[in-house]
Amino acid sequence: xxxxxxxxxxxxxxxxxxxxGKLKLVGVGAFVALLWIALWTRAAYVQLWQGPKLERMASKxxxxxxxxxxERGRVYARNGALLATSVESKSVYVTPIEVDNVAKTAQTLAxxxxxxxxxxxxxLSSKKGFVWxxxxxxxxxxxxxxxxxxxxxxxxxxxxxxxxNRHEAGQVLGFVGVDGKGLEGVEQQFEDRxxxxxAQFVVQRDxxxxxxxxxxxxxxxxxxGQDVRLTxxxxxxxxxxxxxxxxxxxxxxxxxxxxxxKVDTGEILALAHYPYFNPNTYSESKPxxxxxxxxxxxxxxxxxMKPFVFAAALEDKVIDANKVIDCENGKWNLRGKLIRDTHxxxxxxxxxxxxYSSNIGSAKIGLALGAKxxxxxLRKLGFGERPGLSIPSESPGMLRQPKEWSEVDLANISFGxxxxxxxxxxxxxxxVLGNKGMTKPLRLxxxxxxxxxxxxxxxxxxxxxxxxxxxxxxVVEEDGTGKVARIPGVSMxxxxxxxxxxxxxxxxxxxxxSFVGMVPGDKPEFLFxxxxxxxxxxxxxxxxxxxxxxxIAIKTLSYYGRLPEGKxxxxxxxxxxxxxxxxxxxxxAVAGASVPNLAGLPIRRALEVLGKRGVVPSLKGSGMVVTAxxxxxxxxxxxxxxxxxxxxxxxxxxxxxxxxR
Amino acid sequence: xxxxxxxxxxxxxxxLLSLSSVWLNIERMDLAYDINKLEKDLAxxxxxxxxxxxxxxxxxxPYRLKRLASMYNLEPVGPGQMxxxxxxxxxPQEPVANSTTDN
Numbered sequence: 213x214x215x216x217x218x219x220x221x222x223x224x225x226x227x228x229x230x231x232x233g234k235l236k237l238v239g240v241g242a243f244v245a246l247l248w249i250a251l252w253t254r255a256a257y258v259q260l261w262q263g264p265k266l267e268r269m270a271s272k273x274x275x276x277x278x279x280x281x282x283e284r285g286r287v288y289a290r291n292g293a294l295l296a297t298s299v300e301s302k303s304v305y306v307t308p309i310e311v312d313n314v315a316k317t318a319q320t321l322a323x324x325x326x327x328x329x330x331x332x333x334x335x336l337s338s339k340k341g342f343v344w345x346x347x348x349x350x351x352x353x354x355x356x357x358x359x360x361x362x363x364x365x366x367x368x369x370x371x372x373x374x375x376x377n378r379h380e381a382g383q384v385l386g387f388v389g390v391d392g393k394g395l396e397g398v399e400q401q402f403e404d405r406x407x408x409x410x411a412q413f414v415v416q417r418d419x420x421x422x423x424x425x426x427x428x429x430x431x432x433x434x435x436x437g438q439d440v441r442l443t444x445x446x447x448x449x450x451x452x453x454x455x456x457x458x459x460x461x462x463x464x465x466x467x468x469x470x471x472x473x474k475v476d477t478g479e480i481l482a483l484a485h486y487p488y489f490n491p492n493t494y495s496e497s498k499p500x501x502x503x504x505x506x507x508x509x510x511x512x513x514x515x516x517m518k519p520f521v522f523a524a525a526l527e528d529k530v531i532d533a534n535k536v537i538d539c540e541n542g543k544w545n546l547r548g549k550l551i552r553d554t555h556x557x558x559x560x561x562x563x564x565x566x567x568y569s570s571n572i573g574s575a576k577i578g579l580a581l582g583a584k585x586x587x588x589x590l591r592k593l594g595f596g597e598r599p600g601l602s603i604p605s606e607s608p609g610m611l612r613q614p615k616e617w618s619e620v621d622l623a624n625i626s627f628g629x630x631x632x633x634x635x636x637x638x639x640x641x642x643x644v645l646g647n648k649g650m651t652k653p654l655r656l657x658x659x660x661x662x663x664x665x666x667x668x669x670x671x672x673x674x675x676x677x678x679x680x681x682x683x684x685x686x687v688v689e690e691d692g693t694g695k696v697a698r699i700p701g702v703s704m705x706x707x708x709x710x711x712x713x714x715x716x717x718x719x720x721x722x723x724x725x726s727f728v729g730m731v732p733g734d735k736p737e738f739l740f741x742x743x744x745x746x747x748x749x750x751x752x753x754x755x756x757x758x759x760x761x762x763x764i765a766i767k768t769l770s771y772y773g774r775l776p777e778g779k780x781x782x783x784x785x786x787x788x789x790x791x792x793x794x795x796x797x798x799x800x801a802v803a804g805a806s807v808p809n810l811a812g813l814p815i816r817r818a819l820e821v822l823g824k825r826g827v828v829p830s831l832k833g834s835g836m837v838v839t840a841x842x843x844x845x846x847x848x849x850x851x852x853x854x855x856x857x858x859x860x861x862x863x864x865x866x867x868x869x870x871x872x873r
Numbered sequence: 874x875x876x877x878x879x880x881x882x883x884x885x886x887x888x889l890l891s892l893s894s895v896w897l898n899i900e901r902m903d904l905a906y907d908i909n910k911l912e913k914d915l916a917x918x919x920x921x922x923x924x925x926x927x928x929x930x931x932x933x934x935p936y937r938l939k940r941l942a943s944m945y946n947l948e949p950v951g952p953g954q955m956x957x958x959x960x961x962x963x964x965p966q967e968p969v970a971n972s973t974t975d976n
Contacts, residue, residue: 283923294930300920351924376930418902422909450935451949700952770950773957814945823958836945 274417282408282435283371287385287398290479290658293446296385296399296491298371298392298408302354303347308338310364317362321345324356336364347390348372371408373399375491381449381482382489383504384442384656386604396502398657399491400604402440405660409435441659443479448472451767452482456742459760460486463725463747469506469635470760472768473739475646475730479655480639481738481768506635507603510610511724511743513638514711515569515693516753517628519680520641522566522574524589525581526676533679535562537573544572549620551575554710554752566683567692569708571627578626579619586622587614592651592671593641595633600666601656609633628711629719639741642728645684646736649677678734681705685733694727697758699766701776703733706761708753713746722746727757731765737774740764809845810838815865822861825849829861839866 258266287296304325311317318333325332325346335343348370349357357367373388386397394403452470460468472482489501503509525531542556553570565573578586590596596611610632617625624630640654649672653665672680684705687694694706706729713722726743730736742757742764750756769775810818815831818838822829827850833839842862843850850860931937942948 293933294926297923297927297930299923299927300916374927376927377934378936380935416905422906446935450939702952766951767949770955773955775950775952775955777953777955777957816947819958820956823956828958836947 276415276417277412278415280411280413280435281371281392282410282437284373284388284392284408285402285406285437285439287406288439288441289381289444289446289449290442290481291445291447294376295381295442295444295446296373296375296388298373300369301348301350301372302357302367303370304345304349304354304357305366305368306336306343306345307341307364307366308336308343309341311336312363317365320360320362321357321365324353324360325349373491377446378492379488379490380446380453381442381444381484382491383485383502384444384483385491387491387494387502396604397491397504398440398442401602402657406437406440408437411435439659440657443474443477443481443655443658444483445481445771447771448481448764448768449484451771452484452764453486453488455760455763455767456484456486456744457488458763459742459744459756460747463744463750463756465725465744465747465756467505468742468744469509470743470764471506471635471639471739471741472764473639473643473646473654473741475643475652475736475739477655478643478647478652479658482764483656504603504605507599507601507606508634510607510632510634511745512629512631512711512714513633513726514628514709514724514753515571515574516638516707516709516711516726516728517631517633518566518569518574518626519645519684519707520589520593521578521581521586521626522562522683523645523672523676523680524586525577526679527589527672528581528585530580531562531577533561533563533683536560537562537565537570537576539565539570539572542572544575546575546623547618547620549623551623563683563686566707567686567690569687569693574627575623578622581626583614583617583622586625587611587617589671590631592669593644594637594651595631595641599634599636599640600653601636603636603656606636607634609637628709635741635743638726638728639739642730642739642741644671645677645680646730646739648674681730681733681736684730688729688733693752693754694729694758696754697727697729697762697765699731699762699769702731702765702769704765705730705733705736706758708758709743710751710753723751725751725753725756727753727761729758729761729765731769731774738765738768738772740768807841807843807845807847807849810841810863811845813838815863818863827861829863830859831863831865833865835865837866838863840864 284298286294286298289295304321306317314333314336318336319329321327321336322329322332327346332345335345345365346353354367357365371392373392375382375385384397386399386401387395388399389395392407394400394406399406452472456468456470459465468486470482470484471480473480483504483506485505487501489497494502522531526533531537536559539553539557539560541558542553544551551572553568553572555568557564557568557570557573560568560570560573562573562577564570565577590611595609598606598608612621621630636654643652643654644650649670651666651669651671653662655662682705684707685703686692687708688697688704688706689695693708697704697706706727709724709726709728711724711726712719713724714720715722722745724743724745725747726741729740731738731740740761742760743753744756744760747756766775808821810821813821815836815838819829829841841864
């Protein structure tokens, strides 16, 4: 009973409290539920309804799309020398609105960049949001701009095209504009291949604006342009440019072209032009200087064309080498047109007609051959069509249809007047003679390989070519017009050209002198062509151009190890004696029973001493003077015949006195 | 009891995963900064290498070598002055200068 009373006492007030608590719980639960629902609703609203918009806004804040431009492909020579490359350089631009003190900033920028303060101040006062001040500046200048820390002055990276060999092969290479686009020459020809690609990728920016790469999007792409390798050899090119410059300057010529071709492959080893063009400073040169004259300029070649009329006539059996031709004592009237020879001759055999370059004799051979056959041969030789090197603005020359040729025209064309050719066309035609009568395309680019190479075609028989080459050898080796080009011990087949320039429908006083030489004269390996425009006072190809061909040929042959080797003891020239006097020890070393002391000797002399023992040393270090050697002086000679690779004889080289000074 | 333990494990795992996620994010940002720095370093070195290669080619260009040669009264070889001390097998179709050892 007591228990029941107690339970009833305790149960009574408890029931009333539970009811109130439940209410509170329900209230709190409802509040939490509402809050929860509100949060979820808000989250859903933000994420589902406003999500795309907010995502776009956020992306603008911390994500950015960036572009990256790839480096332009390089140009290499056949000997691995770098002819053109791109290096990163800075360009300066300003945001005028951010510039604090215009006058002071302008003065500082002008001093650093070598500009006029007035023009920089004008740039800084611009109302534009972005103004270039100077593009592609040097490293020292960019460091100075960074150090100056001028508000509103910014630097950006750009690629700058550089040509380490300066003017070498300048007209062949062409140049690249400030925006990185090839504008002339190989740079223009291979623009699609060499131009760097563009990659776009997304970067994340942090609070301080630093870029963080999110992924590899775009960066994995190869955006670097592809390289181009030319057949040009920088050593031969340099030899050609030097000899050409000397010929043009010595005879006051307006311009000149020199071409060297490797006969067995048709590869152009040198394509030189003068005046020089330096692509590093292309804006300082006139368009006429930048022109690739060998491919673009048409001129009447003159007597240098005569070997072709001889070859055609021999091939068609119109003449033979011994046929005697009346050269009319130097003056011949053909249908009212007077044809002259430089020197009067009466009766000359065919080979002498070529040797003495008789216009009258050649005209008679051409007339005997006929217009149509000669035209066909000229077409087969490549005249009247582009040489196929795909050089921009390559000219097809000028060769009229034979039906338009009068008798006088045929006579003129026989000695190279009345026909327009380019230097490359001429080289291509002579390549047929060098290549045993078969056509061979000229090549200027080794990589990428040329597509659609025309099939080789026979133009002349080997017998005909052999006869013509024999006649051309007489031009150089006998008392012909090209004897100045003679190189002792080297057989050369050549032909001179001294052509009048047509101007305003008539021939003026201007002359184009030229000389073509092929070495060796019986089985040519190298073809050399030099032409000089308007040389004065002397204008004969045999005097103006033949020495240049000789010079180029000597350097090319020595470079290829083709010059005839000296016999007997080497003769020491004056230059070497003068050099010996300046060495610390007298070069008395001789190849005796034991190893001599070579220290202090010029490397050239040391090699000669060792060469007598058949030893080719291994060279270490750089310099022109021997500083140490192994084996030491007085020791026995090495057992084996050293070839320079087994290091049985080592010479250490150092700097000479002159260089140290 | 089993339900309580499962709950604790779930909470612990969630906590662990959350912490891992935070840690990974921090690491990712660190790596991104490092990569950024290394990429800048690489770009700088590549740019320098390109400039050095340009300089090397300029120093080896014929006009530079000619200037150096003239200091020593060296001039191109003439006919009869050349001696080939080492001839590679077969006729040298390529320049002899290319067949020498580059020291």
